[in-house]
Structures are given as structure tokens and as C-alpha cells.
Amino acid sequence: MTNPTPTPGIHHVTCIAGDPQQNLDFWVETLGLRLAKRSINQDDPSTYHFFFTDAEGNPGTSMTFFPWENMSRGKVGTGQVSRTAFRVPEGSLDYWEDRFDQYDVDYDERIERFGETVLPFRDPDGLPVELVEVEIPDDDPTVPWTEFVPEESAIRGFHSVTLWIADPEATTDLLQTMGFDEVGTEQAQGDMAGDERRRFAAEGPVGKYVDVLPTIESSRQGLGTVHHVAFQTPTDEDQESMRKAVQSKGLRPTQQINRHWFRSVYFREFGGVLFELATNGPGYASDEPLDQLGERLVLPGEFEARRDEIEAGLTDVTIPRAGSVEADD
Numbered sequence: 001m002t003n004p005t006p007t008p009g010i011h012h013v014t015c016i017a018g019d020p021q022q023n024l025d026f027w028v029e030t031l032g033l034r035l036a037k038r039s040i041n042q043d044d045p046s047t048y049h050f051f052f053t054d055a056e057g058n059p060g061t062s063m064t065f066f067p068w069e070n071m072s073r074g075k076v077g078t079g080q081v082s083r084t085a086f087r088v089p090e091g092s093l094d095y096w097e098d099r100f101d102q103y104d105v106d107y108d109e110r111i112e113r114f115g116e117t118v119l120p121f122r123d124p125d126g127l128p129v130e131l132v133e134v135e136i137p138d139d140d141p142t143v144p145w146t147e148f149v150p151e152e153s154a155i156r157g158f159h160s161v162t163l164w165i166a167d168p169e170a171t172t173d174l175l176q177t178m179g180f181d182e183v184g185t186e187q188a189q190g191d192m193a194g195d196e197r198r199r200f201a202a203e204g205p206v207g208k209y210v211d212v213l214p215t216i217e218s219s220r221q222g223l224g225t226v227h228h229v230a231f232q233t234p235t236d237e238d239q240e241s242m243r244k245a246v247q248s249k250g251l252r253p254t255q256q257i258n259r260h261w262f263r264s265v266y267f268r269e270f271g272g273v274l275f276e277l278a279t280n281g282p283g284y285a286s287d288e289p290l291d292q293l294g295e296r297l298v299l300p301g302e303f304e305a306r307r308d309e310i311e312a313g314l315t316d317v318t319i320p321r322a323g324s325v326e327a328d329d
Contacts, residue, residue: 004245005238006179008204010158011230011278012062013084018223020067027052029320030103032149035294036284055145057284060206061157074222079272081226083162085130092153126224132159147322158207164215165271175200230276260300
């Protein structure tokens with residue numbers, strides 16, 4: 001088997017929320033991400049699918065949610081993405097702590113991890129999230145959205161995900177097959193204090209890190225947990241080479257599925273985490289003008305013919321608006 005084209009890093013992370021309006025308010029207004037796409041779960045069109053991104057919906061910036069309003073709360077544990085971390089500019093964590101106080105966000109004290117400062121917090125459904133201070137280069141591919149948060153503090157795409165795995169060896173071997181190199185280990189802090197955290201890095205500038213921690217902590221999917229993590233396979237050829245490499249490891253990836261804004265392959269890795277391989281195109285602006293992203297409910301493909309039925313079953317929501325970022329200063 002030839003080696004697959006290495007992934008540049010994380011494409012998107014999809015999570016489970018409860019109340020859709022609460023989810024919109026927090027991720028748009030409080031955290032300052034752009035609602036780049038308002039759609040439906042294509043496997044369950046009775047619920048929304050929200051995509052929160054940078055200003056242009058670039059790969060490596062999409063935090064997406066299925067708001068299942070009647071689902072019970074989940075429990076983060078083994079076989080899950082336990083933490084999702086975002087990059088923020090160096091020196092911005094004071095701003096974020098003040099903002100979290102203003103918006104009554106549940107957050108913890110800062111910690112140091114691999115030489116970087118991390119601010120852990122939780123969204124309204126209890127989802128564990130982190131902000132990590134990093135130097136943002138001048139040629140960074142992300143574009144800050146500044147409707148609610150000023151550019152010097154705005155979230156700039158993913159930093160990393162942390163996987164909790166009962167027996168990490170097969171998972172770490174798979175990550176290396178996908179193009180992640182092991183770049184460091186250190187003793188974990190917080191929930192898994194004392195265990196060894198191993199860090200793997202891809203070559204891309206955004207969402208390049210995956211951390212792996214051993215745990216046998218029981219898990220349950222539900223509100224406040226990650227549904228799956230997607231990795232970039234930018235082209236169809238990249239994706240197919242990675243699909244074959246994953247298959248050669250004894251896993252069972254799906255055939256390619258058209259998700260309208262990207263094309264996807266899914267599989268459960270050895271530790272139980274649901275992985276996705278996602279192409280970078282055609283992108284969120286393929287069916288809406290860039291300056292109108294998220295304004296309307298987009299129903300891809302065959303779902304448009306069912307618009308009246310689908311809209312009747314969805315909870316009405318209002319997208320948060322702001323006149324300008326200066327209003328928040």
C-alpha cells in the first residue's frame with residue numbers, strides 16, 4: 001500500500017446540543033463565531049445542523065452542532081473527543097475571562113500545557129471547550145469574524161482535540177498513518193491528572209494537534225458531548241488514498257457520502273471515537289454569497305422539495321446581531 005496524503009489537520013468537530021436558540025446565542029454572541037450555515041441534520045432532518053466558523057468558513061474553523069432538544073445529558077469518557085480547543089491570539093485570555101464573567105460562562109483557572117496557556121470552560125450544555133493562546137502569523141489562513149469580538153481577541157480556528165482512549169496504542173498508530181507525528185508527552189492536569197498526555201501534530205497551520213489520554217472512564221453520548229471529529233482530506237484523491245489506508249488497518253470506512261459542502265467518509269477508530277474524512281470543497285459559499293452565509297435555512301439536494309414539512313417541524317430561532325464590535329467595548 002502506498003502512503004496516503006497526510007491530513008493537514010482537523011476539518012470540523014460536530015457536537016450535540018439541546019436548545020437551538022441557546023446554542024446560537026452562545027456560539028455566535030458570547031464566543032463570536034460566525035453562523036456560516038444554518039441547515040438540517042441530513043440523517044435526521046427533524047433537527048437543525050448549525051455550522052459556526054471564522055468569517056469565511058475556512059476549513060479547520062467549523063464547530064458544528066445537532067441541537068436535539070429532547071436528548072438527555074451525556075457523559076464524557078473513553079471513546080470520545082473529551083476536549084475541543086480553539087486558538088486565540090497571544091495576550092487575549094484576559095479579555096476572554098472578562099467576557100466569560102460578563103456572560104456568566106462556567107470556566108476554570110488557566111493551566112499550562114506543552115508551553116502554552118490554556119483556558120478551560122464549558123458551553124451551556126456542559127460541553128468541555130478550551131481556548132489556547134498562540135502566535136497568529138501574518139499569513140494565517142483564518143479570517144477573524146468581528147461582529148461581537150474584536151480582531152485582537154477573536155477565535156482563529158481549532159487548536160486541537162483531546163481523545164480519551166482506554167488502550168491508546170492502536171489509535172496512536174492510526175494517527176501516525178493519517179499524517180500526525182508524535183511531538184511530545186507530559187503529565188496530564190485536571191480530570192486525568194497523573195496520566196501521560198501524548199501530543200501528535202499534522203503539518204497544517206490550523207487544527208494541527210491531537211492529544212491522546214488513557215482512561216477507562218465510562219461514557220455516554222448526549223448533550224454536551226462530541227458526536228465526531230472530521231479531518232481534512234482536501235481533495236477526492238486525498239480522501240480515497242486515506243480511506244484505503246484506514247481500510248488496510250482493519251477498520252471499516254464508509255464509501256464517500258455527499259454532504260453538499262464537502263464529501264465525507266466515516267469510520268470508528270480502534271478506541272471507539274467516530275472519525276470523519278472531509279474534503280475541503282465545495283465549501284459553505286458554494287450555495288450562498290459569502291456576505292449572506294447563515295442568513296437562511298439551506299436545505300441541500302432532495303430536502304428542498306420538503307421545505308414546508310421540514311420548516312414546520314423546526315423550532316423558530318433568531319440569529320444574534322450586533323451593530324459593531326465597538327458596542328461591546
